[in-house]
Amino acid sequence: MRGPEKLLECEDRWVTRMGKWFSGERVVYRGQDLHVDLADLDWMALYLYGITGRRFDEKQLKILNAIWTNTSYPEPRIWNNRVAALAGTARSTGTLGLAAAVAVSEASIYGHRPSTRAVDFFWRAQKMLDEGQALSGIVAREMERFRGIYGYGRPITREDERIPHMVRLARELGFDQGRCARLAFEVEALLLAERWRLHMNIAALDAALAADLGLTPREHHLFMTPCFMAGMPPCFRDANEQAEGAFFPLSCGRIAYEGAARRAWG
Amino acid sequence: MTGKKTETIRSKIWEETPEEDNPFAAKACYCSGYDVYGDILPKASWSEYLYLLFKRERPTPAQAKLLEKLAIAVANPGPRDNSIHAAMCGGVGGSTYAACLMAALGVGAGQLGGAHEVAIAMDCWMTCGQDLAVWRERLLYPPQEERADIWLPMEHPPGFDPHGASCATPVRQTLEYLVQCYPDGALAWLAQNRTALEQAVECPLAMTGVAAAALTDLGLTPQQGEMLYLLLRLPGAAVHALEQEKYGWRNFPFFHDGIELLDDPGPRVAPA
Numbered sequence: 001m002r003g004p005e006k007l008l009e010c011e012d013r014w015v016t017r018m019g020k021w022f023s024g025e026r027v028v029y030r031g032q033d034l035h036v037d038l039a040d041l042d043w044m045a046l047y048l049y050g051i052t053g054r055r056f057d058e059k060q061l062k063i064l065n066a067i068w069t070n071t072s073y074p075e076p077r078i079w080n081n082r083v084a085a086l087a088g089t090a091r092s093t094g095t096l097g098l099a100a101a102v103a104v105s106e107a108s109i110y111g112h113r114p115s116t117r118a119v120d121f122f123w124r125a126q127k128m129l130d131e132g133q134a135l136s137g138i139v140a141r142e143m144e145r146f147r148g149i150y151g152y153g154r155p156i157t158r159e160d161e162r163i164p165h166m167v168r169l170a171r172e173l174g175f176d177q178g179r180c181a182r183l184a185f186e187v188e189a190l191l192l193a194e195r196w197r198l199h200m201n202i203a204a205l206d207a208a209l210a211a212d213l214g215l216t217p218r219e220h221h222l223f224m225t226p227c228f229m230a231g232m233p234p235c236f237r238d239a240n241e242q243a244e245g246a247f248f249p250l251s252c253g254r255i256a257y258e259g260a261a262r263r264a265w266g
Numbered sequence: 267m268t269g270k271k272t273e274t275i276r277s278k279i280w281e282e283t284p285e286e287d288n289p290f291a292a293k294a295c296y297c298s299g300y301d302v303y304g305d306i307l308p309k310a311s312w313s314e315y316l317y318l319l320f321k322r323e324r325p326t327p328a329q330a331k332l333l334e335k336l337a338i339a340v341a342n343p344g345p346r347d348n349s350i351h352a353a354m355c356g357g358v359g360g361s362t363y364a365a366c367l368m369a370a371l372g373v374g375a376g377q378l379g380g381a382h383e384v385a386i387a388m389d390c391w392m393t394c395g396q397d398l399a400v401w402r403e404r405l406l407y408p409p410q411e412e413r414a415d416i417w418l419p420m421e422h423p424p425g426f427d428p429h430g431a432s433c434a435t436p437v438r439q440t441l442e443y444l445v446q447c448y449p450d451g452a453l454a455w456l457a458q459n460r461t462a463l464e465q466a467v468e469c470p471l472a473m474t475g476v477a478a479a480a481l482t483d484l485g486l487t488p489q490q491g492e493m494l495y496l497l498l499r500l501p502g503a504a505v506h507a508l509e510q511e512k513y514g515w516r517n518f519p520f521f522h523d524g525i526e527l528l529d530d531p532g533p534r535v536a537p538a
Contacts, residue, residue: 001468003431015526031529036536096364103372106416113416120414146413217414251289256274257281259322260299265309 044068051222052215059173060213064223066169067206070162072230076239076247080105084232088239089247097236098229105228110203112224118151118207119220122180125187126211135183139190151184151204152191162202170209178212181205278322298322313337320490329484332448336480339440340473340495342502349374349499350506357507358518370503371496377420378428379474381499385492387425387478392488396455402466423467425475433460433470441476451483 019029027034029046030053038046041055044065048056056064076085080101087097106112121142128138142149154160170176184207188200210220239247281299282292295302297318306315313334317325325333343350352373356366377383394400405423422428441460445453456463456471456479464470474495481491510518 001431001464001470002428004429007429012521012524013526014521014524015528017527017529020525020527020530026533028527028530031531033531033534036534037531039536092364093362096362096368099365099368103368116416117413124413221416249290250275252282252284252292253289254272254274255280255282256276257278257296258276259278259281262296262301263299265300265305265324 047226048223051219054214056213059175063169063173063175063209064213066166067209067224068227069230070165071202071206071227072232073228074231074234074238076235078231080107080111080228081232081235082248085235085239085247088236089242089245091240091244094233094236094240098232101232101235102226102229105225111228112221114150114201114203115207115224115227116150116217116221118149118203119211119215120217121149121151121204122183122208122211123217125183126179135186136190139187140194143191143196148198149187149191149204151207152188152196152198152200154199154201158199160199160201163200163205166202166205166209170205175209175212178209180208180211184208279319316494317484320486320494321484325484328448332444332480333484335444335447336477337498339436339444340477340498342505343379343473343499344502345506345510347374347502348376348379350502353503353507354510354518357509357511358513358515360511363504363507366507367500367503370500370507374496374499374503377417377424378422379472381492381495382417383420383424383474384478384481384495385488386420387475388482388486388488388491390424391452391478391482396452398459398462401459401463405463405467423469425472425478426464426467426469427472428469430470430472433464434472437471437473437476440473441471441479444476444480448480448483452479453483455479 017031019027019034021027026036029038030049032038038049041049042061044061045056048054048061048064073081076082083104084097084101087093087100104111108114125135125138129135139149167176170181175181184200184204187204188198191198191200206224207220210223215223279298281296283294285291285293294304297306297315300306300318306318310318311330311334314325314330316337317323317329317333345351345354349370352369353366356362356369361369374380375382377386390401390404394404405426408420408423411419427434441453441457445457448454453476456475460471477495478491481494486494
């Protein structure tokens with residue numbers, strides 16, 4: 001048995017390089033003074049510094065910022081946003097509504113699992129390419145082994161309206177020729193040419209751009225966590241300000257029951 | 267009429283009939299065919315109803331008892347538990363009560379003593395059944411996921427305590443009592459093979475391992491087990507959050523001298 005040695009060592013002792021509040025005096029944030037060394041950073045830059053320990057330049061921050069803004073829809077039908085709207089109509093608090101909606105964004109058919117796995121694909125694909133494998137073989141193997149590549153295919157609609165805007169900005173900022181950015185389109189071309197017929201969605205392009213900036217899957221997961229958030233306050237406020245309970249109410253008949261027949265508990 | 271089909275929520279669990287004067291108010295609710303307010307409410311116990319909700323069938327008396335006793339065993343892991351600690355962080359700061367429970371859920375969802383660990387351990391039951399050799403192989407050489415995920419790979423054998431010196435008494439007591447409730451399944455096999463498994467993985471059995479076996483005996487899927495484990499641990503989170511709210515932050519650990527910073531740049535002077 002390993003026993004509690006590690007816990008004994010750590011009781012009342014947390015050794016870290018991440019930071020500390022010196023109460024009433026100063027704050028160290030990953031080796032820098034928050035209020036002096038990092039005072040010039042905007043929120044996005046600080047957030048990324050917190051995740052990666054690296055500083056990103058203006059162009060990099062602009063493209064990363066666009067990843068968030070492009071995907072912040074004030075659309076209360078989308079499942080995560082709907083949570084914010086439901087919180088609003090049920091007269092919960094704004095923080096609870098937004099926090100719940102952000103948590104729900106860590107989903108499987110959209111959101112943070114596809115984002116994480118998409119960036120992971122580009123890291124693995126680069127490694128496999130470096131080892132001499134052909135992209136067509138890599139794609140075929142992924143499709144065979146995992147029955148899909150995250151970032152390709154999309155629920156509800158096939159085309160992703162965000163992609164042209166991100167492509168335009170990536171081109172403008174000089175990120176369109178990054179290795180993974182090019183790879184993202186090459187993979188889409190292979191998937192469309194072969195039997196799979198899958199279009200790229202924004203998760204793949206965002207992941208490719210992030211991978212080209214050096215974001216690992218773990219880093220990208222945390223970076224993307226608030227990516228839908230700017231779309232949520234409108235959903236919450238709208239439902240919060242209209243009549244309570246009025247957001248898409250469901251009458252009894254909207255439940256389509258298909259379970260066991262009526263019976264007595266006995 | 268638009269001719270569009272009305273969108274519905276499909277359900278095998280729940281049916282409602284409306285009041286005559288309001289289609290948004292239910293006159294009767296049926297859970298898997300049973301009248302909830304007319305029949306279940308006066309006749310069923312909480313654990314029977316909970317089982318019905320998850321399984322869509324009534325439990326046997328043994329299953330109902332097992333679920334009820336499991337619910338007691340895990341209802342409050344105590345204030346040292348990470349999920350309860352999280353809930354108390356909400357309570358002590360005067361956060362909303364939902365935030366306290368969300369904190370408990372978010373932390374208690376994890377893979378160290380949390381609900382995702384229970385689901386992974388239940389997966390082991392599905393794969394290994396009651397074959398000790400297969401269990402050893404699975405615990406010592408777990409399948410490796412090639413791709414990154416939102417969940418990290420497990421860092422210890424699921425259902426076992428990586429920091430344990432021996433199987434904790436409450437874990438043994440729970441296992442022994444639950445076997446009495448349900449003597450012919452995963453729990454009984456676990457009780458018989460506990461020490462062999464512990465020796466194999468060099469970690470003692472944890473409450474998550476007992477819960478996984480009990481949830482397996484209840485016939486739940488790992489997904490159902492994960493949900494139920496999240497749910498059943500909330501009572502402790504709720505009461506400890508409320509308690510610390512009353513005591514206040516001055517009476518709650520802050521670990522004042524606890525941070526050892528390795529890269530302190532020292533005081534800086536802000537530019538004038």
